[in-house]
Amino acid sequence: MIINQVDIQSHQPVLIKSLIEKLPLITGVWVDCTFGAGGYSKALLQAGARQVIGIDRDPNVSLQANALKARYGSKLELCEAKFSSLESILTQFGLKKISGVVFDIGVSSMQIDESDRGFSFQQDGPLDMRMSQKGFTASDIVNNASEEELANIIYYYGEDRSARIIARAIxxxxxxxxxxxxEHLSRVINSTVRRSNFKSKNNLNPSTLTFQALRIAVNDELMELNLGLLAAERVLDEGSMLAVVSFHSLEDRLVKQFIKSRSRQNSGQSRYLPDAEVSSPSFRELFKKVIKPSIEEISANPRARSAKLRLAVKIPSKNNQKKISKIEFPQVQFATGLQL
Ligand SMILES: C[S@@+](CC[C@H](N)C(=O)[O-])C[C@H]1O[C@@H](n2cnc3c(N)ncnc32)[C@H](O)[C@@H]1O
Structure with a gap:
């Protein structure tokens, strides 16, 4: 598939001004784990980063990277990969420790707006949703998963209370x-939810949460985020920065619990990270309150409305990181032939 220059230019980086303003110092090598249209990479380079290594699992982003590379040369490198392989990517560049890692989680405007990618119920297209364009599609799940698996995906990854009736209708x-x-999937969901008189959260289109849930399942997004954060913790140097922008509550909860649990001597009551697993802190949270976009940013870019930015600085850690094994988050298992 070909994406044109108009598509490429249409992604407005979210919370970028806040990110650059709130970071105390931008120097050294940074990794932009979600390169997209390169808005964050470019801003980091302009703000003083010596080099940025961009990672994206979507092969289409290389087009945009080429335009930026022509401008920045070897100061900007791009890897087509998942950010869970952060450490092996750094090894390729002969690096062990870096000055900062940024995640701007989720899908880009190019991915949403390109109907052939199948991320949006607002335009008709193949039910695909694969960021990497590899592996099984949303249509594979919708047509092969059992009713219970579908209901679990929609309930746990979409947090949709009408999950069971939607799964049954599918x-x-x-x-x-x-x-x-x-279009077909959206039609099935809309007619089912309308008939059941179910009131959706915040007057969302009835398809919103099912599409979010399928996208998370297809791209194994929560596991990727979990592994990406753990990898970032291992590769960040003392005094270096972790910045994460998330767009929905499942992601933000995971990021919040990760940073909070790593920022205190003993973690609090968290269903994501049991107390016993944390002893010595490895991060200091920079701001107690999550950073959200201003009204001006939201009116200029409505896609920013649910964005949340969290920042933490890596601190010397005595320890025992080996004891910290995993962050807990909802994981739907597939028993019927599709394995995530
Ligand atoms: C919201 S966009 C990032 C936009 C970017 N910050 C910019 O300013 O243009 C998210 C990007 O991250 C990529 N992505 C999401 N999950 C990923 C993962 N696990 N590994 C690598 N790339 C990922 C998507 O393909 C998408 O291009």
């Missing part, structure tokens, strides 16, 4: 005809 529909397009 299974009923696919026995008549396979669901292969975003």
């Amino acid at each position: 299974v009923r529909e696919r026995t008549k005809q396979k669901i292969l397009t975003t």
